[in-house]
Amino acid sequence: MERLRRHPELQAWLILAIPVIFLLIFFMAPLLIVFVYSFLERGKYGGVEWVFTLDNIRRVFDPLYFKTFLRSFYIAIVTTLITLGLGYPLAYFIAKSPPSRRNALVFALMIPFWTNFLIRTYAWVMLLRTHTGLINVTLMNWGIISKPLPLYGNDFAIILGLVYGWLPVMVLPIYAALERLDESLLEAARDLYASSGKAFWRVTWPLSIPGVVAGSMLVFIPSLGAFVTPAILGGGKSLMIGNIISNQFLGAHDWPFGSALSMVMMIAMLIATLIYFRWTKKSELAT
């Protein structure tokens, strides 16, 4: 025990041993398959031929796919920003509620997502449809608009669907970071800075940064890879990187290329994530 205490490194590995071993066996080992496949030739209809090639990697840098990546990136960024804008005050609201109600509110936040994803998405279709959607029909009946609004089958619908789906995921970590906020600290800050606005920026916001960072990441990455929401709400009229990858595995029966696309995307994202975390850590320390 004493020894453990004196050797934090040993302690760390003791804590991490089980999850690390689990992930090594059940994630990294399978990931090796994807890695190896990226350098093999495609089987005629799925699977691989055991012949080494760099062709797949080369094909990833096709301008068409790069364009798709940029587009996905744009959609994911916009989604993340809107989700953050909507999610932060919601997390704040929950964190400020009486303690006994907080857990219930957190549950209430997640419960809509315990219904089925497809059914939820079809409910949005029901609301957004151009000519027969509830929103457009209602607005037209009330005479507020004379021509239906383009709510469906476009980027607006995709982003709305993604924001809706990932809002709670943004709220959870921000709430987790805010919840510990000591009310007396805020009180003191208010006295000190003389305005609640200032108190917020000086005290609350810096404390919540880790939550914002984690939430943004948890929203950004899955939005980048989304493919069902774009297909249903976006009318399948545009491509996201997630569509391209799943089409290679399924439609084109080209597993190696699908693997190569996945690998390259993962590496790019991983580097971006690490930089992002380092950078936010630093700016946290600065505040």
Place this chain on the structure above:
Amino acid sequence: MSVKTEQMQSNHDIWERIKSKLGGWSLSAYGILAFAFLYLPILILVIFSFNDSRSVSKWAGFTTEWYGKMLQDGQILLSIWNSLFLAIVSTIIATILGTLVALGLERYRFRGKTAVDSMFYLPVIIPDIAMAIMLLLFFNMSGIGFTPWKVNFFGARLAVPYSVIIGHVAFNTSFVAIVVRARLTQMDRTLEEAAQDLYANAWQTFRRVTLPMLMPGIVGGALLAFTLSLDDFVITFFTSGAGFNTLPVRVFGMIKKGVTPKINAVSTLMLAVSLSLVVISILLSRRSGDGDSVQMGF
């Protein structure tokens, strides 16, 4: 202190109090609106569970027939139990593992930390379909296969393949770790240090001090894991052998022939059960009344 400055001070106080009251109200109003947004499509979903047609696209009159149909459909009921069991088990395991990861990575410096750190981001980053197919290949190549865990879950006899549980834990652990780390990063260590001095036992410090402080993060992470697991289609579809269906797998199977209001009925039922649990917990905590009002923070 002169009378004048005191006067100013109290004026300022009143003004601040009004401002914070207003802020509180608008915050509450926003909270209500935000929840309305989250529940708006759910309302549509519930309404259509009473639709007198196979369609979920056009209203054709009121019926409760889909609830009857749902209750007669053994396959759907079984798939609900499968979903719940899978979500609960994988959430529990992933929550433990994810919390350990968060503690290990946030509290210690050690060689190889960046590598471990990166490794735990990968399951969040990897595209679903790539993860699904690689796991399928892995389970098949390694001979682990699709052996089911036969279990009696509230009277439902389930056979849940270990492969699916492992797949869900593999992606959920990282999600939990990220949420818990957000809580842990700037947590005050002085309390823990004080406790450590008092108890002189790392485990007790952890249990009495660290864990309770981490709780909102853990609860958040667990809820996220549960939700992701309950709603996952791609990984479940590819990592299960024959005969194992969760609700999303059943529903995605129906997509080609049209999803019927039966699924809306299922969703509505699950919604009703979980919402009433939440309401009960609110009522219970009210009764136990632990001086909430004092902490009303508006």
Place this chain on the structure above:
Amino acid sequence: MQRKHLLTLIVILLIAVMALAACGGGKATEAPKQEKPAATEAPKATEAPKPTEAPKATEAPKPTEAPKEESVKPADEIVVYNWSDYVAPEMYDMFTEQTGIKISEDNFSSNEDLLAKLQGGATGYSVIVPSDYTVYIMIEEGMLEELDHDNIPNLKNLDPEFTKLYYDPGNKYCVPYLWGTTGVGYNTELLENPPQSWEGIFKAKESDPWYGRMTLLDDVREVFSAALIYLGYDNNTKDEAQLEEAKQLLIDAKKGVAGYDTDNYEDLIGAGENLLAHGWNGDFLQAADEYGNIDYYIPEEGGTIWIDNMCIPKGVTPEEKLAAEMYINFVLDPKVGDMLGEYNYYATPNKAALEIADPEYKENPLVFPPEEIRAKLHFIKPLGEFESVYQRLWDEVKSAQ
């Protein structure tokens, strides 16, 4: 108070996890041992019967479809991997009543999902229902068991036309299940004169009522087939110039298209959101039943035809294979074939079933297109590595603004 609650909760959670971790740990080391036989069995697909279920009990007096091989008894239960809602409601119960074999059904929603899952090594399915080109791929990849025709005497009921299919002449590996066509469905209340040519769809003008209110299938080969057929080319062409032309046509048509949809299009027609959709005949006919305002046709240049089939994937035990063949034989029964076709609004390849079928079904030209239209229907054939070219072009169409 709060804190205490949380603590108890945590303790409970921890205990639960310990228990689970213990189970999990045990399994991780045990599982490979247990599964070894299956793992070595799968690739080779040897016929070694599973050790557990080989009570070679004497042949109890089994009804009608008694197996020919004396040593093999049919499995008690099999899993059918099928499209959803693609059987007549009473079918499985009838089969169980006749044979004592229980059936459970899993569903997939695309041939690609089915293929990828089986290629990845998923096992346990005794009967699968892939479409024509997927059967071709599966045969080529050695994924299917040969059928023992002795166990399927009802094969004689099959329309002879369906015994000489390009993907499986002589029904060595599969038996056709139902077939249908891909064409155009429309809302009869909102649209009186749908375009009779694909031209109206691919070159829709803003003045056309269906401009911006039609969908094409979200399926590379189906959409390219329609475009190539309109252009007068082979819909399985490998000519890059022709494909380029088709791609350009599709990009130009994109403005008038509300979306690419394989799942929900018939509902959107029925609800009046869209007026016109490229899709499968049975989907439209079933939706017509629901909404009462949908009709279907095949444009004058032609369309595509497809056949779904019952096959047995490699890796089944002999007991399962026998049970699967009994099931296939059962589906080929005239009465069952008729039930199946009429329920689904798809055409049955079962000639004997047609003899007893309701005239309303068998004379429906939307289900059984007349000879002159059938001549204009084409199969979508698998093209091997060349499918990457199609996929690339489709990605271009999809990402065009």
